[in-house]
Amino acid sequence: MNTAGVPVYKPDIYSMDAIVNPYPHYQRLRELGPVVRLTKHKVYALPRYAECKAVLRDDKAFLSGSGVALNPIANRLSRGTTLNSDGAEHDRRRKLLAHGLLPRALRAIDDNVDAMAATVVEAALNKGEIDGVNDLAAALPLAVVPDLIGWPRDQRDRLIEWGGATFDALGPLNWRAIRAIPDVFRMLSFARRVVRKRRFLDGSVADELMKAADQGKLSHAECPALMVDYLGPSIDTTMSAISNALYLFASHPEQWQLLKDEPTLTPNAINEVIRYEPPLRAFARRVIRRTEISGVSVPPGARVLVMYASANRDEREWENPAAFDIRRDAGRQIGFGQGAHACAGQSLARLETTAMLRALMERVDRIEVTSSPTWAVNNIIHRHERLPLKLIPV
Numbered sequence: 001m002n003t004a005g006v007p008v009y010k011p012d013i014y015s016m017d018a019i020v021n022p023y024p025h026y027q028r029l030r031e032l033g034p035v036v037r038l039t040k041h042k043v044y045a046l047p048r049y050a051e052c053k054a055v056l057r058d059d060k061a062f063l064s065g066s067g068v069a070l071n072p073i074a075n076r077l078s079r080g081t082t083l084n085s086d087g088a089e090h091d092r093r094r095k096l097l098a099h100g101l102l103p104r105a106l107r108a109i110d111d112n113v114d115a116m117a118a119t120v121v122e123a124a125l126n127k128g129e130i131d132g133v134n135d136l137a138a139a140l141p142l143a144v145v146p147d148l149i150g151w152p153r154d155q156r157d158r159l160i161e162w163g164g165a166t167f168d169a170l171g172p173l174n175w176r177a178i179r180a181i182p183d184v185f186r187m188l189s190f191a192r193r194v195v196r197k198r199r200f201l202d203g204s205v206a207d208e209l210m211k212a213a214d215q216g217k218l219s220h221a222e223c224p225a226l227m228v229d230y231l232g233p234s235i236d237t238t239m240s241a242i243s244n245a246l247y248l249f250a251s252h253p254e255q256w257q258l259l260k261d262e263p264t265l266t267p268n269a270i271n272e273v274i275r276y277e278p279p280l281r282a283f284a285r286r287v288i289r290r291t292e293i294s295g296v297s298v299p300p301g302a303r304v305l306v307m308y309a310s311a312n313r314d315e316r317e318w319e320n321p322a323a324f325d326i327r328r329d330a331g332r333q334i335g336f337g338q339g340a341h342a343c344a345g346q347s348l349a350r351l352e353t354t355a356m357l358r359a360l361m362e363r364v365d366r367i368e369v370t371s372s373p374t375w376a377v378n379n380i381i382h383r384h385e386r387l388p389l390k391l392i393p394v
Contacts, residue, residue: 005296006033006036006037006044007032007036007037008036008037008038009028009029009032009036009037009038009039009045010040011025011040012040012041013025013029013040013045014041014171014174014176014379016377019281019375019377019379020377022281022309022310022382023313026047026307026309026310026313027313029045029307029310030047030310030314030315033296034047034048034050034051034293034294034295034296035051035293035294035296035298035304038305040172041070041172041305043284043302043303043304043305044296044298044302044304044305045282045304045305046293046305046306046311047311047314048310048311048314048316048317049311049312049317049318050294050314050316050317051293052307052308052310052311052334052338053311053334053338054293055285055293055304055306056306056337056338056339056341056342057338057339059086059087059339059340059341060288061288061289062285062287062288062304063086063285063286063287063288064083064084064085064086064283064286064341065084065086065087065090065286066084066286067084067286068084068283068284069169069170069171069283070170070172070173070284070303071169071171071172071173071177072173073169073173073177073181074169074177074181077169077181077184077185077188078170078225079225080221080222080225081093081225081228081229082094082226082229082341082344083229083341090340090341091340092217092218093218093222093229094340096208096212096217096226106347109144109148109351110355112144113140113144113351113352113355114358114359116140116143116355117355117356117358117359118359118362120135120139120140120143120356120359121356121359121360121363121364121391122363123135124136124391125363125364125393128390129388129389129390130389130391131386131387131388131389132243132246132247132373132384132387132388132389133239133243133383133384133386136242136243136246136356137238137242137246137383137384137387138160140238140242140356141234141235141238141239141242141352142156142159142160142235144348144352145231145234145235145238145348146159147201147204148204148205148234148348149200149204149227149230149231149234150194150200150201150202150203150204150205150206150207151200151201151206151227151231152194152199152200152201155190158186159231159235160235160239161183162183162184162186162187162231163187163232163235163236164180164236164376164381165180165181165187166183166184166187166228166231166232167232167236167378167379167380167381168378168379168380168381169181169184170380171380174379177379187228187231188224188225188228191223191224191225191227191228192224194206194224195220195224195227198210205227205230206223206227209226209227210223230345233344233345233346234345234348234349236279236381236383237279237336237343237346237349237381238345238348238349238352239383240277240383241270241273241274241350241352241353242352242353242356243383243384243387244273244276244277244279244382244383245269245270245273245353245356245357246367246387246389247277247369247373247384248273248277248324250368250369251369253366253367255269255324255325255326256367258326258327259326259357259361263358263361265326265327266354266357266358267350267354268326268327268329268330268331269357270350270353270357271330271331271333272324272326272328272330273353274312274330274333274335274336275312275318275328275330275333275335276312277382278308278312278333278334278335278336278382279336279349279381279382279383280308280309280335280336280337280343280380280382281307281308281309281379281380281381281382282305282306282307282309282310282380283305283306283308284303284304284305284306285303285304286301286302286303287299287301287302287303288300308334308335308337309335309382311334312333312334312335336349362394363391363393363394364392364394365393365394366391366392367390368389368390368391368392369388369389370388370390372388373386373388374386
């Protein structure tokens, strides 16, 4: 493969250090050019905003159906999902899966999510010092998402672990991906058992999928993968958004006060959280035909890595991108992806994050970090593993 003239980057952007502190790597990649060859992973990286957005919007030249992971095992395991499909097949699956996640469908549970968020925040206030991940960021989606999916109520203790594994497996074939693959198998096996025994909740996504399968709109064999397809984005992206919001508002108390003074900034604030600390690092696409990206010729069959988290800090697109500012117009951030494959769970993530911020604004004067947080080490998901906090009540 001729890569003459394309700048190369030799460090492993999926190493432990790079996952914990990725932004220096992203900065160097953006400085090298719009297309950079990652020699470690044999992929063309797109670290800048314009190229990422253009590729995400062109699902004819840049395919997801051959897998969005950087390893063949995960790409094989993810067959049958909306993530790993294109064209009419993708549209059919997406329509069956995502209609329950559209804003108009979620309005039916809006009040219920607000009530759950208030309960979660009250419990956290009563505890004093808390872990912002387990006590807040995970507590709300775990109270909401499994019921929406229809997951059996007595089988939810490993959902966060399994959901994280489905994303970890989508990186390169490093030790993290290898260790995650058994949990991906366990989750898929359990989902198959749920479908086979019809153990899902009435009126849930799983129930609707099975009714569609009974009507011949899809095969019954497709249902387990689509259940898993729904679960990961709906739990992990929301956990990331909420925990990152907690940390950012604790670290920028003036921004927290601004939000409390002007609650109408909440949608803006959520976009800025997603821009500043996106839930997803990057996904790959396969090039279907020889094409040019910002003057760089990319051959058919090559993979390009769409680096959401780097694009959202691109100096060419954002003024002072390293600053967290909820007054910024960050609506064009691509932290949830873009185009046909934009994250199906993003409306739910926004709904739950809004409910959480609203409950906190009403009850909490300040959010304080009480000791050093730790980042979760995951090839794809960007969130805290542990976030020691104290909520100072109003």
